Amino acid sequence: LESCVESLQQAQTAIKNGVNRLELCSHLELAGLTPSIELMKSIKNLNFPTHILIRPRDSFTIQNDDLALIINQILVVKQMNFQGVVFGYLTQTNELDIEALKTILQHCNGLTKVFHMAFDFIEDKSSAIKNLSSLGFDFILTKGGHGTAIDNLECLKQLIHDSNIQIIVGGKVTFENLQIVSQCGAKWFHGQKIVNMRLE
Template structure:
């Protein structure tokens, strides 16, 4: 009898506070993206939330570094806040940080990203869904690889990843082994294997990636 092939992929649970992180860990998440204010698209969580979440056993934690909701063009003061928050994450020895900086043309702000990435070393760096606002995504992938980013979180475009599976598949093929393309947006524990089969993704992200986290 032919054995059924077991698909291997990482499930990153996007959570809005510690209790959701704890539940996600119990439900089998491999990694946490810890945020505050999910209705704003996620902002930097509190020091205490990072401390407690990072103590959860058998799971790694990535922390979003975003001083406010809204656009991804940041002032010098906001960039300094982001650097300070990155320093806290390094001190607490989390696995990684998640951020993205654009310019007024909705392209990656290379110099500002370079400064934050250098501040984050040796932590893992994820470029978040600011990527979806960029028109030339393959050019952006090449730039993020050059900057040393580890992964890109993307819906593939507008709406949700589920609506953009063919685009995500193409981006994953283009990136190859150079950088991880991690789809997110509309992916949950009931459709995750379908997304893996159709795109070839090895890491996937969502608020319901392992089930419902809040009552």
């Protein structure tokens, strides 16, 4: 189970209630942006497996100085010895931005690499999976298409069957609907409420 968190308190609660890994981000109302260095430092002190979202702007396309900023943010993550990074960039026509991804991946040695939910905007998902595998991604975070994971169980089953990259299933997955969503056969599940986030 992977918990998507944007504060130290959320991270501590998720760990206490049984998650296996954190994804740290900020501004979830914008589908997540890169967290601040201050937040990363506080989470690092927990000494818990954590992936960091790398997304400087509310967009899945690369513009202007984005690449330099993205690479700089990844270098910070490496210096702080986090486990992995989560990112994904598309062209204006919602296909993989292969050149940008290749450039970014050159700076990800030693990190686990997750392609995030930009994947859900890609029409030819089968071809995208092959390309992401060739590029060296370790995971794909997806809800299987538009809507939520529960809306896309059949598509998720097919993706998991066809993929040689591990699929992390997200998209409104909670501790309350996990039993239903797990019918898709994935090994990893992701959400803000993947475990009960109430402080007991």
